[in-house]
Amino acid sequence: MTNAIDRAAFLPQPLHVRVGREDLEIASLDSAIHFIRSLRHDHLGRYAEMLLTQMEAARLPEQQNDAWVAFATWTDACHLRADSRWDQAA
Numbered sequence: 001m002t003n004a005i006d007r008a009a010f011l012p013q014p015l016h017v018r019v020g021r022e023d024l025e026i027a028s029l030d031s032a033i034h035f036i037r038s039l040r041h042d043h044l045g046r047y048a049e050m051l052l053t054q055m056e057a058a059r060l061p062e063q064q065n066d067a068w069v070a071f072a073t074w075t076d077a078c079h080l081r082a083d084s085r086w087d088q089a090a
Contacts, residue, residue, distance in 0.1 A: 010064035016082035017075050023082050029055060029064055032071045044078055 014027040017035070026032050036052045039045030051067075051074050058067040075081050 009061040010068070012065075012068045015072055015075060017080040018082040019080065026071075026075075029058065029068060029071075032068070036071075044080075047078075048074060 010029065012027070012029065014025050015032075017024050017026055024035070026035055033052065033055050036045065036048045036055070039048065051070055054070055055067040058064040072081075
């Protein structure tokens with residue numbers, strides 16, 4: 001369950017991810033958690049269990065920041081970032 005008071009202190013920069021032909025803006029840790037949960041039955045979701053655990057457990061702003069950085073790194077590694085250098089590489 002999300003604690004709105006704890007989440008309020010952490011304000012990440014939104015990430016733009018692309019899944020198939022759909023572009024999504026992920027603007028909060030809660031929306032990132034929802035996004036990963038939506039991929040549970042997808043091959044990408046199977047690689048995100050530990051990440052999901054870290055994100056769900058983050059309570060302090062520093063932990064939330066670490067979880068956000070881990071999520072951003074994961075989306076980049078999975079080539080999901082609509083704004084990443086991978087889109088421009090080819």
